[in-house]
């Protein structure tokens with residue numbers, strides 16, 4: 001009996017142990033597959049979480065069209081002869097290092113044509129091209145251009161390699177789709193969705209650690225593969241953003257907007273390589289453009305409606321592309337800013353006398369703490385040139401989160417160059433307060449002057465009496 005009981009208790013212990021182990025495994029599995037903000041565990045990598053800093057800012061550096069080849073052996077293009085002699089891919093690397101030192105971005109986004117046909121080893125070129133960002137320990141994301149597959153790797157392989165590099169936030173398959181496939185939020189049509197291309201994914205930027213917005217995304221970033229060349233012979237030209245990508249974007253944007261408690265909705269930015277046809281249309285309104293257009297806009301020959309999808313969704317406030325190296329403008333088209341990065345790479349074609357450049361975006365949280373969570377209230381952009389003083393040019397506002405605040409309205413029409421950095425709205429409010437105070441001060445001075453004048457006049461009317469009084473006093477003296 002004792003033996004049996006022992007056996008029984010032993011059985012209980014092992015059953016308990018099994019249950020315990022099972023619970024731990026289940027827990028670990030749940031943890032691995034749960035949608036932890038910013039940590040995408042599905043591909044086995046732990047990724048850095050993007051967050052606003054304690055000052056409430058988040059800065060993104062866009063590096064467009066590096067066209068990195070074989071390092072020191074790769075010549076440069078479109079420079080004056082004396083500069084050309086000593087120029088190679090290393091000049092691109094040095095420029096990126098200077099950009100990082102000057103701007104200290106929180107995220108770097110490589111918007112395609114990162115490498116091209118002059119690379120004899122794709123992985124080596126990618127390693128070298130992205131090295132300065134990894135050395136600076138800055139998280140980065142990348143998308144493909146139309147040239148990235150011209151070296152030794154296919155588009156899928158390039159994207160897959162990019163995901164495995166240090167500090168990379170790249171994804172081949174978008175995490176939203178992974179979430180759906182893992183059985184959360186099952187939507188039958190989405191489950192079977194095959195999103196065209198390699199590197200359609202998104203990132204969220206959360207509030208600072210231990211702040212009220214620690215677990216809220218305050219800025220969303222979409223990355224899309226805009227492809228290379230049209231796969232329909234009768235069309236030709238460049239690839240367009242396919243309908244499966246539109247469906248993916250629509251459903252993802254709707255999901256991200258669902259979590260909003262109060263307006264305004266969390267703003268978003270979209271990065272891809274090839275400009276949408278609307279980049280051409282916006283040029284018809286020169287007043288809405290800031291920056292330069294020096295070459296033809298090489299968009300696809302058909303319009304697949306991605307801009308319309310952005311307009312309908314309402315969260316994307318600006319899009320950023322590369323592709324046309326000597327265009328660097330931002331055009332405001334029905335409230336969405338269509339921006340070029342401007343060519344960064346020295347091996348890429350450029351324009352003699354027109355410095356290589358990169359675009360910076362700065363998102364700033366408002367100072368209010370309404371409803372316990374701060375919101376992104378302003379997004380501004382400018383460009384950094386690779387000239388002697390690393391010039392900063394074309395500062396403009398891409399998003400004003402104070403839309404309902406009447407007094408900021410006049411300042412946000414068209415291009416605004418107010419306050420070099422940070423929250424222009426705060427500058428505007430301070431300026432208004434100064435104006436009101438000085439008006440009050442000057443009006444009080446005016447009232448004082450008028451009152452004295454009035455008194456003098458009043459005194460003036462009694463002159464004879466006063467005079468006689470003074471005289472009589474005088475006579476006493």
Ligand SMILES: [Zn+2]
Pocket residue numbers: 065067113145147323324325348
């Ligand atoms: Zn290019």
